[in-house]
Amino acid sequence: MKKILLTATAFLMLFSCQNDTTETITPNASALTKRGCASQDVLAAQLKADPTLALRMNEIEAFTKNAILTNRLVNGKVEIPVVVNVLYRTTAENISLTQIQSQIDVLNKDFNALNSDYSSVPALFSGVKANVGISFVLQNVVRRSTTTTSWSTDDAMKRSATGIVPTTPTTVLNMWSCNMGGGILGYAQFPGGASSTDGVVMDNNAFGATGTVTAPFNLGRTATHEVGHWMNLRHIWGDATCGSDLVSDTPTHNAANYGVLAYPHYSTCTGTPVEMTMNYMDYTDDRGMYMFSNGQKSRMAAIFVSGGSRSGFGI
Template identity: 30%
Template sequence: MAQKFRSCANEFCDSVSKISDAQYLIRKMRYEQALENEVNLRKNFRVAAEVIRIPVVVHVIHNQINGQIAGSNIPDEQIYSQIKVLNEDYRKKVGTLGFNTNPVGADTEIEFFLASIDPSGNPTSGIKRVYSPRASFNIVNDNDRLAMSNLSYWDSNKYLNMWVAPLSSGYIGYGEFPYSESVEGLDIDSDERTDGVFIDYTTFGRKSGTNQSGIYSFGRTVTHEVGHWMGLYHTWGDERCGTDYVSDTPVATTSNSSAFCRDVFSNCTGTRTRNMIENYMDYSPDSCMNIFTEGQKQRMRAALDLSKRRKRVLNYAKFQLPPSTSLQVNFENPLPLTNPQFQILLPDFQDFTIVIRDIFGRIVYNQSYVDLPSTVITLPKGNIIPGVYILSVTSNQQLIQKKLVFY
């Protein structure tokens, strides 16, 4: 097989949208303004970073009629290695290829794990294998991406979907950008069924299965495309001396599209500067890559919070509780409770309100929750003294009341 060179379909799709959609650039600028505001808000209020965990489902679209693990039906070990690479790269793990000593190099505090619960609430490995007789898919074609999703898809409000398949046209990856469904009025071209990343099976994982050699055998194609899924552009902004809206990545004339890790220089500002070819959002070979910057970290984390769908994924990841056909309230421990904690089970993402009253009917706790899946609620310690209470949970005109006893 001839060596493929890193060719990310995002660049092509972006260029097509600029030509075919008169409103595309307007929506893009509105998103950038909203994202800039979000980044500044987080800085001004010194929002403390917490480790974000993202549940992943890997859909292996293969052409093995008998289902054997061969060819595009990649082995589990190859998938596990890819999740490991993502965590090394996004956490800048010491002792791995994802570590760097660059002063602007960031631990993004973002982690990934194979989903343990499927959309029906059943245990899962986070890997789905689906046969297709097609020899390949063209990911710059909207219909082909949808065809892959139609073969296998999990709710993109709950999971990061990764489709791994034979890809054509020289493209080895594509990551759906979040801006079309992030800001009020920008959701007209957002298709949640194709929200995720699409990766060629020969560049998925690290030196195992179908990706054992070559310049893209370290798993960085997925690192790159997930960066797009979290709102990052290419470092050169997809045009000569373009912008990626990140201040600590040097302005670059173009990508590093060679098969080497040699230095590349630009002269975009009147001064000759070195390109950050080791940045995951360049086109460099995998062995060159080892950095997300602090600015990219702030942008990704702000994008995850700004995007309604991305934020839902993060909320779902925290709880990983099964959906319910109707509102349910379950205590995780028998009464009386020493730890004020209970499960709220919901059919889907819903708003709900919790009210706790003492035996005289006085409200001691009243809190509304917005757009959450089934979740675990932990009441703030010290808010409720030992005693007997009535818990009321309301959602979508359903009301459940239960007796609470704390000691």
């Protein structure tokens, strides 16, 4: 298990390392076979465009660390209202309400340890597996027909001229379903970013657990992963070789993992720990990820308390 140091200098150095990390997959490696999340790429672009974002996120990290150390965490269940924004060019891209609700159902299971594969967590990690205790409720679905063939990570789907603007993002989780290009399954905005672009974007073929979804990303875990980012979780390998995800109870991973790995899978980092490949914040296939850790739960909970970056959703 790794220990973390969250000084302002270390945090800014972490950004510097992460900005050089390429997270998307090439078009030749189809999104149907290999997970691609662009959250870190989007963050790098936002940091470059707005130098003050690093300072805001550093303040969020300091607050998070203090909230965890002083146990100032949510003492109850946060219920998050969700607005799903559907952008479609074809009938298939105009996903059904049934498909949308299936995604909400998956989030409620995964964030409350009600997923059927939660019992598959290996004994090595049974002491740190977490019931996050956050629930989600579908508030509204907004639809717009467009002529856009595929969308990129430039947030065009969130603008009034080309897409759908977010609904009251300080108190509502906005999710966009659209046809993503470049082998990207989705991306999220971390806490601290602009309200006008806040939320989670996903490819319509990885949204939910029925309808147009395609294996191996047909169990709704793309949203679980991206909402994890929206709640301040990093990729488990820290977006760098043997990097830190700022969580103390997850093993150090040397890199992202793909597919479904046989257990145990050992890291090549110092100490060769067994990697937590079944963690939602790795890059494994949907059926290969089924747990959060207690440390990740603490990071997520810290943003919802009074003074936290998403306190508008809290108690």
